[in-house]
Amino acid sequence: MSAIDVPVALLGYGTVGSAVNRLLIESEEEIVRATGHRLRVVRALVRDPGKEREFLPDPSILTSDFRAIADDASIAVVAEVMGGLEPTGEYVLELLRSGRPVVSANKQLIARRGAELFAAASQAGVQLRFEASVCGAIPVIKVLRESLSFSRIHRVLGIVNGTTNFILTEMEKGASYAEALAQAQRLGYAEADPSEDVSGADAAAKMAILATVAFGTRVSLEEVSYTGIESISALHFAAARELDMTLRLVGSATLIDGRYDVRVQPSLVDRHHPLAGVEGAFNAVMLQGDAIQEITLEGPGAGGPETASAVVSDLISIIGTTGTGFLQNDACWRQLEPLPPGEVRSPFYFHVEVEDRPGVLAQVAARLAGHQVSVARLVQHEVASGRAALHVVVHETSVAELAAALAEIAQLAEARQAPTALPVVSARGVPGLGWT
Numbered sequence: 001m002s003a004i005d006v007p008v009a010l011l012g013y014g015t016v017g018s019a020v021n022r023l024l025i026e027s028e029e030e031i032v033r034a035t036g037h038r039l040r041v042v043r044a045l046v047r048d049p050g051k052e053r054e055f056l057p058d059p060s061i062l063t064s065d066f067r068a069i070a071d072d073a074s075i076a077v078v079a080e081v082m083g084g085l086e087p088t089g090e091y092v093l094e095l096l097r098s099g100r101p102v103v104s105a106n107k108q109l110i111a112r113r114g115a116e117l118f119a120a121a122s123q124a125g126v127q128l129r130f131e132a133s134v135c136g137a138i139p140v141i142k143v144l145r146e147s148l149s150f151s152r153i154h155r156v157l158g159i160v161n162g163t164t165n166f167i168l169t170e171m172e173k174g175a176s177y178a179e180a181l182a183q184a185q186r187l188g189y190a191e192a193d194p195s196e197d198v199s200g201a202d203a204a205a206k207m208a209i210l211a212t213v214a215f216g217t218r219v220s221l222e223e224v225s226y227t228g229i230e231s232i233s234a235l236h237f238a239a240a241r242e243l244d245m246t247l248r249l250v251g252s253a254t255l256i257d258g259r260y261d262v263r264v265q266p267s268l269v270d271r272h273h274p275l276a277g278v279e280g281a282f283n284a285v286m287l288q289g290d291a292i293q294e295i296t297l298e299g300p301g302a303g304g305p306e307t308a309s310a311v312v313s314d315l316i317s318i319i320g321t322t323g324t325g326f327l328q329n330d331a332c333w334r335q336l337e338p339l340p341p342g343e344v345r346s347p348f349y350f351h352v353e354v355e356d357r358p359g360v361l362a363q364v365a366a367r368l369a370g371h372q373v374s375v376a377r378l379v380q381h382e383v384a385s386g387r388a389a390l391h392v393v394v395h396e397t398s399v400a401e402l403a404a405a406l407a408e409i410a411q412l413a414e415a416r417q418a419p420t421a422l423p424v425v426s427a428r429g430v431p432g433l434g435w436t
């Protein structure tokens with residue numbers, strides 16, 4: 001079939017880069033049939049061209065010299081799949097300024113330097129697409145920017161890191177944290193430095209990007225508070241099971257009265273909630289807005305072939321939309337203010353160890369009531385002779401009110417440990433409890 005040749009360069013030929021080349025070669029016929037264009041990787045930048053590679057039909061494409069790509073005017077489009085901030089950022093800027101559209105899978109780069117990169121793309125009149133930077137194969141950026149650009153999104157809730165979701169799912173089945181992490185690394189889900197995943201930093205960058213696109217305002221990475229899964233233990237899973245919930249690392253971006261809050265936290269998720277069924281390295285994003293009510297997208301969030309699918313889809317979209325204009329603009333069109341963290345509202349779970357004797361529960365309940373915090377469910381376990389762990393779920397309250405009540409509970413003479421709280425994800429409520 002005759003087709004227009006589109007020479008593509010890759011910055012990086014690791015897990016994702018090699019999978020992009022494989023997908024372009026193996027799906028060539030479908031791409032030509034659908035677009036009339038043949039996308040062919042003609043150069044790929046690596047650190048070490050001599051290294052053994054997963055899929056490399058033509059070793060001559062490899063180079064360790066960025067100039068071999070930047071100075072080759074025949075290269076029509078570039079996919080950045082090398083990761084890191086430097087020299088990656090300077091490479092992407094130079095390519096955009098030279099009029100080359102770029103596709104990036106790099107959430108840290110987009111979250112930290114998005115404003116500068118989009119300004120360069122806009123000035124040069126080329127597109128910078130970044131679908132693969134968020135939620136692997138799930139086309140959520142395309143849905144937000146192209147299908148829902150008109151709709152007032154006020155909440156994005158998501159499981160946006162495959163590695164941590166894989167680890168939590170395995171831990172729920174009984175695996176140790178270390179075993180599950182090692183397996184996620186073997187399967188190619190984890191970042192080069194897996195602490196990016198388990199600390200919540202990777203998810204925070206993805207939530208900054210999702211909030212920026214959903215709310216049309218620049219949400220910087222520094223504004224996203226995050227907690228990782230390092231301190232999650234079997235105790236949390238046991239409590240979650242008893243409360244008919246599960247535990248997930250949940251990112252939330254909320255827009256209230258023109259102010260936003262974006263965070264990532266391990267959260268108890270009600271078994272009836274769509275996020276509760278998201279297992280392994282899968283991701284899911286729930287979008288809530290005026291006209292759309294609620295849309296949930298779920299799919300593979302990490303892995304070479306899965307991420308390559310988003311990269312290739314962006315390459316195809318560039319071919320299909322070059323010259324039409326608006327997608328080369330920055331997604332931000334207004335400047336909103338962050339919501340003070342204490343004003344964020346949610347139902348919460350907390351646990352606290354106390355002395356097991358008459359009146360202690362009343363003391364705890366009084367401190368909660370003093371801050372208008374209402375108990376929805378309570379489970380008590382004997383942890384040692386004369387000591388009990390209270391697992392408490394409270395109805396929706398503000399972070400500030402709960403923090404004040406928990407600070408008073410920590411001061412009780414009968415408290416054996418400071419309480420720790422996790423948000424509860426329960427958008428659809430629990431029958432009989434009516435959480436919101």
Ligand code: NAP
Pocket residue numbers: 011012013014015016017045046047048049051064080081082083084086087105106107132133136188189190191192301302303304307
């Ligand atoms: P990777 O396997 O470590 O591959 C990185 C590639 O970039 C390697 O080929 C490496 O060369 C090359 N590279 C790195 N720094 C370089 C430099 N300074 N100069 C020249 N080449 C350099 O990483 P990956 O898993 O494919 O991830 C790539 C990007 O995709 C990251 O931004 C990551 O966050 C993102 N991503 C990954 C996944 C996933 O599941 N893996 C999913 C979504 C997004 P050598 O091969 O010679 O070392």
Ligand code: HSE
Pocket residue numbers: 133135136160161162163164189190191197202301302303
């Ligand atoms: N390390 C990331 C994850 C890859 O586990 O989700 C996708 O960005």
